[in-house]
Every structure is written in structure tokens, then in C-alpha cells.
Amino acid sequence: MTALLIARNTYREATRDRVLAGMTVTGVVFLLLVQVLTPLALGEGRRLTMDLGLSSISMLGLMVVLLVGTSLVAKEIERRTIFNLLSRPIARPLYLIGKWAGLVGAVWTIAAVLALAQWVVLAVRGSGAWGPALFQATYLAGLELSIVTALAVMFSALSTPVLSALYTLGCYCVGQWCYDLRAFAQNFPPLLRDTVDVFANLAPNLPLFNMRTLAADGLTTSPIHLGIASGYAVLYCGCVLALAAAAFESRDFK
Amino acid sequence: MQASITPIDQRQVPGQSLFADPASDSAISTRGLTKLYRNPWTMKASTGVEDFDLDVRRGEVLGFLGPNGAGKTTTLKILVGLHKATRGRAWLLGEPVEKPSSRRRLGFLPEQPYFYDYLNGIEYLELAGQLSGLNAHDAHQRARQWLGRVGLGERPTLRLRKYSKGMLQRLGLAAALIHQPDLLILDEPMSGLDPFGRRDVRDLINEERERGATVLFSSHILPDVEVLCDRVAIILAGRLQRVATVGQLVQDGRQRVEVRCAGGAEIDVPPEFANYVSRATHPHETLFTLEGDERLNDVLMWLMAAGADIRAVTPQRATLEELFMDAARQVPADSTADLRRSA
Numbered sequence: 001m002t003a004l005l006i007a008r009n010t011y012r013e014a015t016r017d018r019v020l021a022g023m024t025v026t027g028v029v030f031l032l033l034v035q036v037l038t039p040l041a042l043g044e045g046r047r048l049t050m051d052l053g054l055s056s057i058s059m060l061g062l063m064v065v066l067l068v069g070t071s072l073v074a075k076e077i078e079r080r081t082i083f084n085l086l087s088r089p090i091a092r093p094l095y096l097i098g099k100w101a102g103l104v105g106a107v108w109t110i111a112a113v114l115a116l117a118q119w120v121v122l123a124v125r126g127s128g129a130w131g132p133a134l135f136q137a138t139y140l141a142g143l144e145l146s147i148v149t150a151l152a153v154m155f156s157a158l159s160t161p162v163l164s165a166l167y168t169l170g171c172y173c174v175g176q177w178c179y180d181l182r183a184f185a186q187n188f189p190p191l192l193r194d195t196v197d198v199f200a201n202l203a204p205n206l207p208l209f210n211m212r213t214l215a216a217d218g219l220t221t222s223p224i225h226l227g228i229a230s231g232y233a234v235l236y237c238g239c240v241l242a243l244a245a246a247a248f249e250s251r252d253f254k
Numbered sequence: 255m256q257a258s259i260t261p262i263d264q265r266q267v268p269g270q271s272l273f274a275d276p277a278s279d280s281a282i283s284t285r286g287l288t289k290l291y292r293n294p295w296t297m298k299a300s301t302g303v304e305d306f307d308l309d310v311r312r313g314e315v316l317g318f319l320g321p322n323g324a325g326k327t328t329t330l331k332i333l334v335g336l337h338k339a340t341r342g343r344a345w346l347l348g349e350p351v352e353k354p355s356s357r358r359r360l361g362f363l364p365e366q367p368y369f370y371d372y373l374n375g376i377e378y379l380e381l382a383g384q385l386s387g388l389n390a391h392d393a394h395q396r397a398r399q400w401l402g403r404v405g406l407g408e409r410p411t412l413r414l415r416k417y418s419k420g421m422l423q424r425l426g427l428a429a430a431l432i433h434q435p436d437l438l439i440l441d442e443p444m445s446g447l448d449p450f451g452r453r454d455v456r457d458l459i460n461e462e463r464e465r466g467a468t469v470l471f472s473s474h475i476l477p478d479v480e481v482l483c484d485r486v487a488i489i490l491a492g493r494l495q496r497v498a499t500v501g502q503l504v505q506d507g508r509q510r511v512e513v514r515c516a517g518g519a520e521i522d523v524p525p526e527f528a529n530y531v532s533r534a535t536h537p538h539e540t541l542f543t544l545e546g547d548e549r550l551n552d553v554l555m556w557l558m559a560a561g562a563d564i565r566a567v568t569p570q571r572a573t574l575e576e577l578f579m580d581a582a583r584q585v586p587a588d589s590t591a592d593l594r595r596s597a
Contacts, residue, residue, distance in 0.1 A: 004276040005384050010372070016372045080368045084429065087355045087362040088385045252337045 001119035002059050002090050003098040010072070010102020020106055022199050023060045027114040030056050031121055040153055046127050050214040053118040054137050060114070062106050062172065069152035070168055071161035093245035096208040097121055100153045102243060107145045110137050130218040136226065143233040144209035148172055150237040151204070153243035159252075171220075174199065175206035259344055280345070281468035282310040282333065287342035287483040289328050302328035303492045306342065312436075313326050315463050316497075317483035318472040319578055325492040326472040327365060330441050332471075334362045341517040347437055358387055361430035365441040365472075367422060367577060369414035375401050378414060379432055386433035393432070400428040405454070419446045428459060438462055440471035444478055456482060476575045488578060503577050513553065516563040527553060539565070 038045030261568030349356035518540035
């Protein structure tokens, strides 16, 4: 209940922030601009709309997480609004879960709005049947952003907004290229290879959430893939938030 | 029950749980509460509060006095869960402060409260009420009531970013009181308020006392403390110096006596009274101030022998401010400076 209240307030904070509205408008405008370019795509307009539309959902979602999420807790500590919350009967881990859930709600909202706009565009172009592929890809992008949000909340609870943004972006990049990193590590001497392997394994496996190539052809993925991705996201978010809670528990607020 | 400063080795009763409140009839108890701040670079520790033992009785209003950096805010933050004590224990209404449930019946107003500026007054109070355990309906009803009670009811949907400092302070009080807490901890509740605002806060504290709530508040405004408090705790350099009723403090303090004489400018204080009597000459009168009443008769006899025209002899009770300053002077300058640096 407490976490829900904090989540609702965080959602309200994010949706009243101009960043979220700005990102949504940017996404819709980008989608319309893509339609202007489709005549140049030599019959691949539908594919271009799907690919760029899904990429914009991921990128704009990432920007929301970096701009809002990385200052989520740090800003509360800096402005001392956290005093008003933690002096009430609220366990600190629940506070962090609430903050994460609220921002995840806001990020999923922007993803849903953009996916809906994209489906309308596809339907107008006579490809309404690509809806399932579009919504599956959006669901996976949402899971990916939930993991990045958990990382942002963890760094925000322990560091300044600027450093949190850098750490989160770093984790996102390492996560996106974790397969390449593992393959690249094989060229190193054993000690360095093992070290890079550990980092690559600790980083989130973000390629698991990328089905843009499939969706660009209107193809759906298997329920097993969706199930594994969902389970992995829940587990990874849980671990990150548990780490954040453990570090946050002993923190003093000045 | 009086607040006591107990030696550490007497605190732990054999067989008693570490989590048991040693004074379960108290609203607040602390035993050996210590907070050290460690510089992460030099690893040098500075003291916030040290071996702090305090019992606040249920239903009393206790004023918490001390100069800047004395450890008032540190103590209050440990009590409300914003700081973790380095050692020692504290209990709120019988529950250890480490448990979030100890704050269920607590209302807290931080010094210079900050709020979510994207919310309006009603939304903020609803959130505060629900976080303290009220259901949505009750939280809404009480938010409206309290907004009106603190004089902000005319524009309930005004965003907090448009509130003045005084309005925010009132809103903070309403948020601390919305769930009818049994215990109120207020950090400088009158700071930044105009005289009307201060009067309103005083009235609110008195109302809470009449309702049976316990109030612990820190303040620099000594007249307010004098008027409101059943007892006063003085903290200096991180240590509790004294806890007593205002009456006791004043009674135990220096009792000056003022002797007012018409004219008398030519009367010099003899050497035997030099450290005891001071003289202030005004156009039509001379004021002799005695640093106590023990030698009053001797002084009066000397004045009459010197031909003084005595008009009035008035005992002067020391004010709380003087007592506080006296206590502050007794603490070594180094320790206060250390605390100020750490704060």
C-alpha cells in the first residue's frame, strides 16, 4: 500500500514534468516525419515506419529515464522532500520500490502512447495486421526500460544526478553490447578475459529485449521468448532494487 | 519522572531485551544515544551527539534548546528515522526508532520544510495522511479540514510552488498533524514566521497539549519556549546539559536585585562591593544592580549611610535566555566549534 502511494505520487510527478510531455510529442512528430521520408524508401515504407518507430520508443524512453529517473531519489535528498516521507511509517526499501514503480509506470505510458500512434499510422497505411508484432516489441522495450529504470533508481539513491546518469548510460551501453563484449574478451589474456566476462555477465542482457528486426517484417516472437524475457526482467529488477535498498538502508539524510 | 543522565554501565539491566524501552511510560526515551560523523577522506570523526539520555513524559511539551551545531537537529533526525545512531538506543512511544512502525503515531515538522511543488495543498495533505495510515476518504476529509485550520483553505488547489515561506510552514504543520499523532516532533516550528504565524503555531501546540499529545520542539525563540513548555532540555556540544521545568531553571538561576535611587550620581561603590554591585547612572536616577540577594541588607545600609534616596528595591529573576547563555558559556569553546564544523 505504501509503495503504491509513493508510486502514484512519482507517476504524478513524472507526468506533470514537461520532459514526459515533450518526449511524447517528439515521438509523434518523429513518426509523422518518417511518413514524409517513406516515398524515398523504395517500397520499404512500412518497414521503415516500424523500425524507426520502435527505435524511437526505446530511445525516448531511455531519455526519460536518464533525465527524470537518475535524479529521482537524489533530487528528493537534495531538496529534503524525502524528510516528509521517511519520517512517516515507511520502510526505506518500500520507498525505493515505490519510486521505481512510479517511473516505470510513466515510461510504460509513453511507450504505450507512442505504440498506439504507430499502430494508427500503420493501419492508415493498410498494415493494421502488424499490430501484434508492434505490441510485442513495445512490451519487450518496456521491460528493457524497466531494468534501466531500476539501475537509475539504484544509482540515484547512492550518487548525484549527473554521476547517476553517467553510470546508468554506461550500464545501458555495456548491456546492449554484452554479447560483443564477451566475444571480444576471448582475445584477451586469461585474467583480463575473466574480468571482462564477469562485467558482461553482471550487465543486463538487453539484446534479449530487442525484437525490432523481427517486428520490422511484421513477425511475432514466441511466447517462450516473452516469458523468459519477463522472468529475466523481474529477477534483474529485483536484484538491483535489493542492492539499492541494502545501501540506502544505512544512509543519513542531512 | 525526571530526565536523568545515567552512567552507561548502569543502563543495561541483565536479562532485559536490547529492544525493550527502559521507560515504557515515556513518549520518547533515549539511552546513550551517540552519533559520530566520519569524514570519508580523512576518516576523522566528529561528534553530533554523545551519550544522550532523555525521557519525555507522555502529554508534556518539552522545549529543546541549544545553539547552532549543538546537536538538536541530529537528535531529532535520529528519533524520526532520518539518521542512524552510531551507538545507543532510542524509543518512540515504546517502540525502537529503527522500526518504521514507531513512526505511525508520530507527526514531524522538519526545519525549513520542503515540499513537492508540483502538488497543491489538498493533494499534499492527502498524500501525507495516507502515508501515515489514513484511508483515502479520511485523508481527503482531514486534508480539507486542516487546510482551513491553518488558514490555507481559501485556495486549496494552488500549487505549492506558489506558496510563501510562511504558508509552507503552516502546510508542514498541517501535514504533521493530519493523522492526529500522539507525539509531535517539531524542528524550529516558528522559524521564518511573522508574529501572527508564531501566535498560530503557539495556539496549535497548546491545542495539541490539551488533546493529550506529547510535543518535543526545538527553538531559538526563547520567549515562545518559556510560554509553551512544561520542561526545557538544554543541549550543548552534543551533550544534554540539563532538563528541568522553566520555573526550576529560573529559580535556580541568579537572582539579581535592582536598587533604584533618585539622584545618587555622586555615590561611588566601595571596594568591598566592587564585584557584587554595579552602578548605572541615568539623568534623574541611579541604578545599583546586585548580583544576588545575600548581601542586600549590607548594601541597603551602605546606601542609606551614603545618603541615597532609595525609591525601589526590585528582585530581578533571570530570564531563560540568560540561563541559556550562562550554560553555553560553561562549555569549552573548542567543543562548540568542533560541533559547528561537523554540522
